[in-house]
Amino acid sequence: MQVFAVHGPGEPVKEIEVPTPELAGKEVIVHITHSGVCHSDVHCQEGHFDLGSAGKLPIAASGVQWPAVFGHEIVGTVVAAGPEATVQPGDTQYIVFPWIGCGKCQACREDRENYCPRGRNLSVGLRGGFAREVWVPDERYLIELGDLDPAWGATLACSGVTSYSAVNKVLPRGEEDVVAVIGAGGVGLMAVAILNALGHQKIAVVDVSDENLEIAKKLGATITFNSKVENPTAGLIEAAGGKIAAAIDFVNNGATASMALGALQKGGQLVSVGLFGGEHTYPTTLLALQVFTIQGNFVGSLPELKAVVELARTHDLPQLPIVELPLSADNINASLEDLAAGKSRGRTVLVAD
Template sequence: MRAFAVSAGSTALSELELPTPTPTPQGTEVLLRVTHSGVCHTDTHLRAGYYDLGRRGKLRLVDRGIPYPMTMGHEVVGVVEAAGPEADGVEAGRTRLVYPWIGCGECAACLDGRENACPKGRNLGVARPGGYADHILVPHPRYLLGIGDLDPSWAATLACSGLTAYAAANKVLPLPPEAPVVVIGVGGVGLTAVATLHALGHRAICAVDREEANLAVAAELGASLAVPAGSGDLAADVLAATGQPVAAVIDFVNNEQTASAAFEVIVKGGRMVQVGLFGGEVTIPTALLALKMVTIQGSFVGTLTELHEVVELAQQGRVPRIPVIDGKLSLDGVTDSLDRLAAAGVAGRIVLKGE
């Protein structure tokens, strides 16, 4: 099979010809032919090989034991081709969405159904080969979800973009519908968050982004206010737009500037949910952290149960689909898509289609 992988110490992707994996003779593995693979901004960090920790330097993925060359791609829809003898309920030819945030299966987080919080995660597209390939091997059929009549291109985005947005929204809701919630960074995931908040009944949604095109799409998906970033005083701009401190901020950028602004605009007792991986660090006055009673919470994708809930909402028509941009699952297609994301010029989600 073909796989499009990045090597350690390089940002260039290569096309590899590898043996097509097969499910183990005694096991639960399932092999799918990849038909759709979404392109996530996280992959730009994986391609670079590190996360920016500000003064602490770089968190290098090789130092975390991540194997290279890495076949990325964690938003995958595919067709079942083969399964191990213990993979109950799996039928060849069925189209399935893959839940990629797989844990060790033994720790407290995994046993509690929070595999995305596993300290020894085996995430597909990171620690295990992902969907930038002709085939993907999934360790158990419980990680496969039916999508019904959903467009498979959009369904693929639900595994990360949709799930991440839904899990982040759940961390700030319930709130009074008119309590201002700020969404910073309305690219693919941020747009999904705006749509999700609106679908769950929230009405005061302030979208923040550098790109006017993204803000326009956010308004179509339910944002009631739009704040262009880049003036140099994001906190002042947000407060001018909302007219009051805000109940919550969901930050899909999460760098020094946006996190600092989020703390400045939050109301007493409010909540900051930090999602983005753009990196850096933020300094917060400890006295104000106590006096304002602010909750700061990190959010990383979501649980398998939450993905089932997202798919159900989508099937009910309660989540408006974000713009999906078609691409080709090829070396040029993966490379060009990641380049576009790194340049912050994508209003929606690129989804690569296999042959």
């Protein structure tokens, strides 16, 4: 199999050949037609996540072995299947669920593989989507693409399922309850559209760009707030007409987390999603007195990906501008560099010939 591997932290990808495994059980090999490039691939290539003053979290701690094959937004066709698989090699395109667990622990048995302590995500524990082909340990991780656009379908496996899973954590909520989405970039805007599609009424969107806030309004935001003000917490409460029931923080730095906690009503819920780095301090007594819940969100589960794919089929979810480039080492490297430099507009999806 041809893969585009990174040989160590900070190295560019190079195309190399790795052995094609003999397939057992329900294992499949997927020929990749579309492979999205995500900002977390940049962190992976750099070799660490930024933890603010707590330093850096090396990705080797997550099970990455060099040379590593990153990329986790995969659409492709089955080219080979194990003896027990029911899926047939052919032209049918599938979205590949990448957040694969050990299959044995409590979380995995409950279909919450993204909570598995021994996760083997495609691109971390297992080789990922910067490749011509990818080995997938079970056909159950394939979701039929149907008539969705394949480049956009690939991104549902990451930004789509992340948004859905975060929204899923704060719903259902009463009709008076304001749910705030902080950060109206791609993932945040998707969350706004999902909240709207799931029938939530009061959706507040916070960003520092009026342009992004205008897009959010078109997707269902009922309240918008530009947080480039002296006291963003007070500003958010005022814009929302009172304290808010829940906040989903797609930025998740010290400033946004503090703003969200300050704006929550009693029993409020903060879901932390962004990986921008930072920290917050908050009076622990108030956490108790205000009965707050603070919860992290990282990607999503297989049932959640299936749900967001279904939602994409039945609702008009926003499709971010996607740049399609031929799948090659040069284009992967250029895309990662652009993302790292903040030069990327929308998503880049690599398309195999």
